[in-house]
Amino acid sequence: MSIAEQQAEIVAEFALFDDWMQRYEYMIELGKSLPLIASDYKTDDHIIKGCQSKVWVHAELEKDKILFTADSDAIITKGIIAILIRVFSNQHPKDILAADTAFIDEIGLKEHLSPTRANGLVSMIKQLKMYAIAYQTQLT
Amino acid sequence: MYNTTLDLAQIRADFPILQRKVNGQPLIYLDNAATSQTPLPVINAISDYYKHSNANIHRGVHALSQEATDLFEAARKKIQNHFNAAAAHEIILTSGTTHAINLVANGFASILEKGDELIVSALEHHANIVPWQMLCERTGAKLNVIPMTDEGTLDMEAFDALVSIRTKVVFVNHVSNALGIINPIKHIIEKAHAVGAAVLIDGAQATPHLVPDVQALDVDFYTTSAHKICGPTGIGMLYGKEEWLRKLPPYQGGGEMIDQVTFEKTTYADLPHKFEAGTPNIAGGVGFGAAIDYMNTIGFDAIAAHEYNLMQHASEKLTQIEGLRIYGNVPHKVAVISFNVEGLHPYDIGTLLDKMGIAVRTGHHCCQPIMDFYQIPGTVRASFAFYNTHEEVDQFVTGVEKAVSMLR
Numbered sequence: 001m002s003i004a005e006q007q008a009e010i011v012a013e014f015a016l017f018d019d020w021m022q023r024y025e026y027m028i029e030l031g032k033s034l035p036l037i038a039s040d041y042k043t044d045d046h047i048i049k050g051c052q053s054k055v056w057v058h059a060e061l062e063k064d065k066i067l068f069t070a071d072s073d074a075i076i077t078k079g080i081i082a083i084l085i086r087v088f089s090n091q092h093p094k095d096i097l098a099a100d101t102a103f104i105d106e107i108g109l110k111e112h113l114s115p116t117r118a119n120g121l122v123s124m125i126k127q128l129k130m131y132a133i134a135y136q137t138q139l140t
Numbered sequence: 141m142y143n144t145t146l147d148l149a150q151i152r153a154d155f156p157i158l159q160r161k162v163n164g165q166p167l168i169y170l171d172n173a174a175t176s177q178t179p180l181p182v183i184n185a186i187s188d189y190y191k192h193s194n195a196n197i198h199r200g201v202h203a204l205s206q207e208a209t210d211l212f213e214a215a216r217k218k219i220q221n222h223f224n225a226a227a228a229h230e231i232i233l234t235s236g237t238t239h240a241i242n243l244v245a246n247g248f249a250s251i252l253e254k255g256d257e258l259i260v261s262a263l264e265h266h267a268n269i270v271p272w273q274m275l276c277e278r279t280g281a282k283l284n285v286i287p288m289t290d291e292g293t294l295d296m297e298a299f300d301a302l303v304s305i306r307t308k309v310v311f312v313n314h315v316s317n318a319l320g321i322i323n324p325i326k327h328i329i330e331k332a333h334a335v336g337a338a339v340l341i342d343g344a345q346a347t348p349h350l351v352p353d354v355q356a357l358d359v360d361f362y363t364t365s366a367h368k369i370c371g372p373t374g375i376g377m378l379y380g381k382e383e384w385l386r387k388l389p390p391y392q393g394g395g396e397m398i399d400q401v402t403f404e405k406t407t408y409a410d411l412p413h414k415f416e417a418g419t420p421n422i423a424g425g426v427g428f429g430a431a432i433d434y435m436n437t438i439g440f441d442a443i444a445a446h447e448y449n450l451m452q453h454a455s456e457k458l459t460q461i462e463g464l465r466i467y468g469n470v471p472h473k474v475a476v477i478s479f480n481v482e483g484l485h486p487y488d489i490g491t492l493l494d495k496m497g498i499a500v501r502t503g504h505h506c507c508q509p510i511m512d513f514y515q516i517p518g519t520v521r522a523s524f525a526f527y528n529t530h531e532e533v534d535q536f537v538t539g540v541e542k543a544v545s546m547l548r
Contacts (some may be wrong), residue, residue, distance in 0.1 A: 020544070024491075024546065028546060028547060053485055053488075054517070059476070077485075077487065
């Protein structure tokens, strides 16, 4: 599935909910089902700065696609990173770099996009894209 | 004259912001320890100042300048009376507590020598740690820390053992911002004075709830920020005993703080202007004075009694939630509840409460050493003000229950 298709699928899932509670319950559920990062990677090198909770992200290249894994000590943050991983993992670096993130707004999580927001969604997206830049250079 | 009970409907009508909605819900504001809300008399005082009296102070011969000067100095007088300072010139208007602490710490750079010691408490806000660490780096003085107990109180036996003739300055908060505990500052001041050390008390978290008498305390420096007590942001005060303020060199150079300027030598203005370089926050000062008037009209006895009831009510209900732990749950505290729920991150609880229109603080509250002590990433902190109601406390507790059931 392409990034755009993944995003469309998530937007469709969130469209089923009537209120914020259902949306957050679903995010919490996504957070709980996130495949965990290997504990070797839960080090300070893998922490994303700018979050009130801790977020670790690991990336590796498989053939020409990036696989992301992540974890957080806060469950809502974990839900947010789970959504990002669903969209961006197993994708080609150049597609990750080209992707926009307007779908965040569409699923009613706009408030998390503010750069001053303590959960650092903006920092997470930036970090995923940084990995994409690094691997893109390796591939070319 | 103090009221014994508060007319909450009347009081809440003074705070326009309390009528608004957040995320579609009526706002329940329980982040008062971070900043308090501003009542109409304070907003009007600031607005009137700009509408009628705005001019630069202490300089002009014209009527407006004189009027603005009178308003600003009247505010200083109100602050002096409120904290019972011996003289108005012992009140320095600063941009806030952080500025006040930096002013004092910077001043001690010319007094301290290598081998001198400073004492800080483990319960301090970063603003009462970092300026002194910077001072130690500059002077070679040593920073000693009063440890905390598991209950969240200061280990006073350890403090007594730390005090020696090498001790030059002790700086402790009156009330801990992360836990709300009232520290035994009277004992600390006496003990420090016995060895000739100066004491600075950070009163930012105490002054919304009680009225310190700086002369009765015999404290050398006392600081607070206006926005903690219903005043505007960007203004605060440093109380300093006259002898200490004369001893310390100026912090910043500029206009207002000078007596004579030549390129050979500049002489400094007398107190308090020596420490007030540049055009001050005049409107802020006026607002600060109005805030003190407002709080005193409500009455601090009634404020303290109401807030204590709110906190008791909240504590009783919160502790019924399984796995909920309140940090620093001792009798001698102000209306602050810092807590965690087992297995849950404070950030998650705070985020869900926000969706319900309830404002609390989550995180380390600028007190990372306390969080390290408990080995937690942070806490959820609910801090109450006199304008909060029992109904709000009930809704807050229901909100926490709802958040916990969603997260578990």
